[in-house]
Amino acid sequence: MSDSTISREHVAHLAHLARIDLSDAELDHLAPQLAVILESIAEISTVAADDIPPSSHALPLENVFRADENRPCLTAEEALSGAPEVDQQRFSVPRILGEGA
Amino acid sequence: MTTTTTTATTTELVPYDDAVARFDPVLGLEVHVELNTASKMFCGCPTEFGAEPNTQTCPVCLGLPGALPVVNAKAVESAIRIGLALNCSIASWCRFARKNYFYPDMPKNFQTSQYDEPIAYGGWTDVDVDGETVRIEIERAHMEEDTGKSLHVGGATGRIHGADHSLVDYNRAGIPLIEIVTKPIEGTGADAPAVARAYVAHLRELVRGLGVSDVRMDQGSLRCDVNLSLRESPEAAYGTRSETKNVNSLRSVERAVRHEVSRQAGRLAAGERVVQETRHWHEDTGVTTSGRSKEEAEDYRYFPEPDLVPIAPSPGWVEELRAALPEPAAERRSRRQSEWGFSDLEMRDVIGAGALTLIEQTVDAGATAGAAKKWWLSELARRANDEGVSLDALAITPTQVAGVQALVDSGRVNDKLARQVLDGVLAGEGEPEEVVESRGLEVVSDESALASAVDSAIAANPDVAEKIRDGKVAAAGALIGAVMKDLRGQADAGRVRELILDRLVRHGES
């Protein structure tokens, strides 16, 4: 963690994970910029002792549930209203590679 | 990653027996159970199967900007009950986590699931495999949400590969799933396929018994992933495993394990290595093919779901649910077996066919266990098989089956007619009674009608009648046939025989 440098290749890999087709120019620009940002936050690793519990939430709520009851749905028209492409009352999407995880 | 790699599938399969003689298989089973709650995991949309596309969605399950999830209390209760039924510990505190990956059938491009804090963990369940009990260790059971469904258009036969676009229906997105994961199952040797099948059948009965899911494999409310690896010997470290996705019938579970054993043995025997990858099961050809390679492992970037708060089931609640659990499957099985007087073999067939509950209900509706078993495992099993659905998917209820048997017992229909009554019920023609009426299937019990039919048969076949008079009683069959033909089968063959012999033999004697 001490070294907060980040290679252009690594940024390209992250961009793929995030599904952003960054241009070469952006990659050139972003890699050093991220390195600077990471440098400035590198301190983080040295602040908290091991026995400090992490907080995922600002306030400690627990057990918030809803009853198993139906609420009104959107109509198919409303559901599909923003879709770039619709066919047979379904969202039409480009061909899918491989399988979902 | 969703990059598809083509790994060599050219290697020879090693015949199963040789494969298990040479290698030690290690199994792992991941079963996804779709809960039958009224509403989805995180929103109020209905969960009915087969609704019009995109009519059961809302901003939450469509992943619209701004929408937020709220946990369905009933789904948590069902998860705990499943965990308890599998002898798991129930987490005193757990959270949902986001599993981040992009896929068009997943509206938010992350699945709200559980990661290192499952609600249930560390359990076991005893499975009957060909009369002996095999204990399967349960790693965990956790809650998550289902994805939408894609229709692949263009290219070949609706298959994903070669399709030129896909049509997505999000009705299924957000339906509660419980994922049940076994620990590695070792020491099954040649029985691996049977153990895998028996476990899934056992789990299906157990969950059905809890009433928390329809567990309809044909509708995808119970889905199975088979993980398998081979190693040189039980002492050796685990080999590289393959994950075969969506093996969705009991028979396929068994076949998929057999196939993977032979395939992996083939690669190892040829000095190749097994690739860690997801594989797809092909029902038609009975083989698996390579899917996503996991060589370049996914990076799901799990983190605690910030839009949901932790779940801390109170000990009181858990004990309440434990106390209300139905009888454990094993005990229920042996109790029924002795009540019904079935042999081990018969009982195994019942479980294998997923007919335990159906037979119980048929018996409750008045049929004898024997009769109930006869209908479900022969006549109805054949029909289910023809339609490629599970028994409980047939359009007939245990009560109706008991009704058909009652007609037989009362002598109003014979077995042949009873099968036609089943056809009528399955065809949606109503209750057994109504089918008998509408199809006019009642046996002719009117003596005079029977008598005249017998007389005309004798008259029409004088030479046969003669033989019978001479004592060749066996020849009666021909006349019985003629009478049954005349009455379109709607007669009691035994009674017809009596009448014939009365006329031809007993007369002669007197």
Add this chain to the structure above:
Amino acid sequence: MSDLTRLSAADLAEALRNGDTTSVQATQAHLDRIAAVDDAVHAFLHVDAEGALAQAEAADDRRAAGGDVPALLGVPVAVKDIATTKGLPTTAGSRILEGWIPPYDATLVARLRDSGLPILGKTNMDEFAMGSSTEHSGYGPTHNPWDLERIPGGSGGGSSAAVTAFEAPLAIGTDTGGSIRQPGAVTGTVGVKPTYGGVSRYGLVALASSLDQAGPVTRSVLDAGLLHDVIGGHDPLDSTSIDQDWPSMATAARQGDIAGMRIGVVKELGGEGYQVGVRTRFEEGVDLLTKAGADVVEVSCPHFVHALAAYYLILPAEASSNLAKFDAMRYGMRVLPDGVDLPSAEQVMEATREAGFGDEVKRRIILGTYALSSGYYDAYYGQAQKVRTLISRDFAAAFEQVDVLVSPTAPTTAFKIGEKRDDPLAMYLNDIATIPANLAGVPGMSLPSGLAEEDGLPTGLQILAPALHDDRLYRVGGVLEALFQEQWGGPLVPPELEVSG
């Protein structure tokens, strides 16, 4: 009667109650003002004249029907474009959502409608609320009415500019690291970030789910309290919404007494790195509090110095996941990669997100993806979550000694548009004093503390209270606002804007 756009929301509500004017007149007056000055200010991304007037008419009818009516019935409001509005475009300042019309209302929007506040339109913001200047809007920057060359703060610069320029008496903002309070400071207006869970997040396009909180943007503490009372309270559609009854914030704003209250000046927020004029005005504010009978002490929150680092790990991590849904499959922009025939869904997602997201958004998505990726989680996200715990503990310890904390809201006055645009670190520093409250979920308010001598631009003073005690912000803010205005001889008013066509 006098120019309706110059009235506070409280006074306008009073005029409506007395029948001195109508909601239609008031709403029309604000629509005219928008038409006159928004070419220069660019506070709005979308103005809904027709809808607003229809709601105004309905409000007037409701009042005519008699009976109990909501306090702000008929008073128009502007809504940050991050909140979904059924039938009205919602873009969160991003091109990737251009033209998207939500099929549902955010809970707070539904509450505005129920209480009869006509919605004038949707205000500009940094794309997906990532920024402190509104320069990162996909639709061009908003200009600070005090000096059109300068930024109005961000991400909610559209809302702060709208109330500053008298285009709306009330506006809705959201605050993830200061996006309500810092714009308030640099435009001389009031902004409140309620306790996390005090206002429903349902229907707010999520930036960082564990930090986001919506709140009022107004020209007075009382107006903020009145609006807070309308939008606040439990919502079963938001699992993190606090299920309790809240005291009236408007009542707290009117209380007018802080004698004996214990007020802490946060040692770590202020001094070095803060503009001289900002510091002087802050110190004057502290003196006024002392004069009003509060006893003021200095308290130390040692871990606040690490808040920025924790924030710039937690926010990008959550944002990288929250923004994954913008993938060209179900709504919004779809871009096909050029030179590819029959592109895959994956390629279309990558092309669309490349074309639809701005630089700052891409920067933070990549940073967040990195912070969560295997091998880095513990070192980055995990550690940041621990620092978050330490910051909450600092607040807890501080609030053992005092009832509220105070600090400057932002380290500088409004800077020039373009000055820090491509210097992320400099930009991030604007939120150094506001971020701790988001990490700990405590409520905070910024109110005007005067004009800096060196540049004549507004400065802001921040008040922080313990979680669930938002009413203390209003109690202290109401008193301090009155004392300041006594000195100034009235509220701060920006120079008159050039009125177009």
